[in-house]
Amino acid sequence: MKSIIGLFLVLAILVIIPAVNFVFAAGDEPEGYLDRRVVIWNLFYRMMTVAFTVGAVVSGTIIWLCWRFRESHPKATPTPYEKEGVW
Amino acid sequence: MGHHSNWPEWVYVGVVIALMVWVGSEAWNAERLVEHIPADAEVIKVTGQQWFWTFEHEDGTKEIGELHVKVGHAYKFEITSKDVIHSFNIHDYVVLLDAVPGRINTVWFAPKEVGEHAIQCREYCGLIHYNMRGTLFIEEDKSS
Amino acid sequence: MVLELQKPRPIWQIMFSTHHTDVGLLYLITSLSFLFLGGALALAIRAELFYPGTQIIADSMTFNRIFTVHGTTLIFLFILPFASAVGNYFVPIMVRYKDMAYPKLNAIAFWMIPPAGALIWLGFADFTWYATPPYSIISAPGPAADMWIFGLKILGISSVLGAINFIVTILKCKHPDMSIGQVPLLAWSFLTSSLIILVAIPTFAAALLMLLTDRLGVSGFFNPAMGGDPIAYAHLFWFTFHPEVYVLVIPAIGMMYEIIPRFSRKPIYSHSSGIFAFVLLSMVSFSSWAHHMYATGMSFTEKTVFMIGTLAAVPASAMHVFNFIATMWNGRIKFATPMMWAVGGIALFFSAGAGGVVNAAMPLDFQTHDSYWVVGHFHLFVMGTIAFGSIGFLYYMFPYVTGRMYNEKMGQAHFIMSFIGAVLVFFTQHLLGLYGMPRRVYDYPPIPEWITMNQIASVGAMIIGVSMFIFLINMIYSSAKGKLADTDDPFGLGGKYYYPFEAKNPHH
Incomplete structure (x- = not known):
């Protein structure tokens, strides 16, 4: 379930951020020449937002997995493969 | 499985x-x-060599290690090298392009505010690569 | 393969042996020696950069030589031989064959490494591991540069011979009862990385010869003064060495595929998607080499093509991460040292991949190219992913090789310190890159942010250095005096291997 929430989070960011960006950018045409710093750093921050979101989902999942499925967890149960002893 | x-x-x-x-x-x-690249960008010829930068403006004036430009103009750098590969970099304006001997690479930028920025070499070029630095001076345009 | 060290044999019996575990042991000891040598150079670099001005290295020439040999050593003399060591131990057993397909060729491939290592270390060249022309042609002092070229030439031949051996062993010598789809993923990783080596290495081998004749002045392939083009070298070099990155990382992923199911007490989530991702990764590895060259003045179209080729590698890598996570899900995970390294490696693998996407996204490359961002990025791969997987696997195979157990507490301390250190060094280096610090610099201007971040990175490096010292003591002490391991189940997991470990190939 957690991964599905994460998935929707990512999708939401994919849609919302460009839309917000577009709305703010409209009617805000800079006069004169394009500023390459603005274009490039904008792109960078957008990608970092997505990267850190995905990173939070991935590393959060890994940390939760390590916490929940460690053998010392109170609810840890032998996996079905342990009965046969071969995996 | x-x-x-x-x-x-x-x-x-x-x-x-x-x-x-x-x-x-x-x-x-x-x-x-x-x-x-805007059509009216002024050309600045940039030449890298071990271990300094030379700049030649459109009117023929040459500068070594320092580059003076004016706010509100667009500049097109034509970058080449005399010996080994260097990389022309004004990090504050995200200008970066290799200076390759035998080739001319172009990149442009338009300074927005008055100020001083570091120019450096970002491709390994030998002994004093670490100190192949210059300064970009962005000045007020007094002619207009 | 067990009990190498419990049955004492004269040293020459191991040195002149062609048995796969003996050659594997030689590979292992060689690669670990070079790990410590190369790591010492890294500490010297970090100490020098701790503060602007001269610290411990007298001049920039020495500094340039140090980072050149650091990179060359750890890539070619640690990571590749370490993978070969693991392959030598495990591939014949996994495909149920008595030895490698060509035992003598195997020994020859190994014995090419020490002379190559000697050439690189005695020469101590200064032109970076990329040997960039025209610097390497007109400026780099010989004979160091020529010795480096010959050293790399020999290592290239050694890699190709090793690759042929792995491919034949897996495809032709596997047990007839075993279909290619049943071959364990670790062996699959060697199959795919060996195929990449066969396709990629000849290009660089040719470029090295051209570089040598250029240095001798009889040709001008890469020398603009003689009508050549240095960018041609860049293409030839990266056509080999971008796929080579996957040659380095694929065996490390294979090692994680071995560790994670063992310690999760579950089979791998999807064997077939692991194979699929390996094959896909090995193919797309050839579609992205020129993303190292955006700043050389490529056209918009070229950059677009290579950006797409680079991004195409992401889904395959992401499938591996999925496979690891899904394997751990619903398992009963024992966090012994090997598992800690593997899980830490996955986390850093993701970070490295995300940084790689930024490098590939065209205009962002102009922020990061040849800055400390790139240094941080690829070190997250080579140290954070590959070395973490490899060291984890070393702890995993330790009881099988020596018949003794390593010290678990020291192993865990090694992991925790290395992980903290890696985060401190390599994430800080990403930031340094964003602040514009160029890579391969002996000194830097006293900009306050640069000083702070360099100091954080240097402290992180020292933490890794201390952890590696603990590692060294653990390995030496435990292999001689460690408590005897139960070689059927050294980690107390309560299961059997799905491949027949009892097939202890007799020496011949």
Whole structure:
């Protein structure tokens, strides 16, 4: 379930951020020449937002997995493969 | 092994591909904007050599290690090298392009505010690569 | 393969042996020696950069030589031989064959490494591991540069011979009862990385010869003064060495595929998607080489093509991460040292991949190219992913090789310190790159942010250095005096291997 929430989070960011960006950018045409710093750093921050979101989902999942499925967890149960002893 | 359906993995792969398509198209669009050189950009010839930068303006004036430009103008750098590969870099304005002997590479920028910025070499070029630095002076345009 | 060290044999019996575990042991000891040598150079670099001005290295020439040999050593003399060591131990056993397909060729491939290592270390060249022309042609002092070229030439031949051996062993010598789809993923990783080596290495081998004749002045392939083009070298170099990155990382992922199911007490989530991702990764590895060259003045179209080629590698890598996570899900995970390294490696693998996407996204490359961002990025791969997987696997195979157990507490301390250190060094280096610090610099201007971040990175490096010292003591002490291991189940997991470990190939 957690991964599905994460998935929707990512999708939401994919849609919302460009839309917000577009709305703010409209009617805000800079006069004169394009500023390459603005274009490039904008792109960078957008990608970092997505990267850190995905990173939070991935590393959060890994940390939760390590916490929940460690053998010392109170609810840890032998996996079905342990009965046969071969995996 | 393998008594399970694989749909979560395919959904996941689909999301990754969608993300990469988004990254690719955004980057493509930004690069397209950045690469479009304005027609009225003034040419500055940049030459790298071990271990300093030489700049030649359109009117023929030459500068070594220092570059003076004016706010509100667009400048097109034509970058080359006399000996080994260097990399011309004004990090504050995200200007970066290799100076390759035998080739002329072009990149442009338009300074916005008065100020001083570091010029450096970002490609390894030998003994004093670490100190192949210069200064960019952005000045008020007094003629207009 | 067990009990190498419990049955004492004269040293020459191991040195002149062609048995796969003996050659594997030689590979292992060689690669670990070079790990410590190369790591010492890294500490010297970090100490020098701790503060602007001269610290411990007298001049920039020495500094340039040090980072050149640091990179060359750890890539070619640690990571590749370490993978070969693991392959030598495990591939014949996994495909149920008595030895490698060509035992003598195997020994020859190994014995090419010490002379090559000697050439690189005695020469101590200064032109970076990329040997960039025209610097390497007109400026780099010989004979160091020529010795480096010959050293790399020999290592290239050694890699190709090793690759042929792995491919034949897996495809032709596997047990007839075993279909290619049943071959364990670790062996699959060697199959795919060996195929990449066969396709990629000849290009660089040719470029090295051209570089040598250029240095001798009889040709001008890459020398603009003689009508050549240095960018041609860049293409030839990266056509080999971008796929080579996957040659380095694929065996490390294979090692994680071995560790994670063992310690999760579950089979791998999807064997077939692991194979699929390996094959896909090995193919797309050839579609992205020129993303190292955006700043050389490529056209918009070229950059677009290579950006797409680079991004195409992401889904395959992400499938591996999915496979690891899904394997751990619902398992009963024992966090012994090998598992800690493997899980830490996955986390850093993701970070490295995300940084790689930024490098590939065209205009962002102009922020990061040849800055400390790139240094941080690829070190997250080579140290955070590959070395973490490899060291984890070393702890995993330790009881099988020596018949003794390593010290678990020291192993865990090694992991925790290395992980903290890696985060401190390499994430800080990403930031340094964003602040504009160029890579390969002996000194830097006293900008306050640069000083702070360099100091954080240097402290992180020292933490890794201390952890590696603990590692060294653990390995030496435990292999001689460690408590005896139960070689059927050294980690107390309560299961059997799905491949027949009892097939202890007799020496011949």
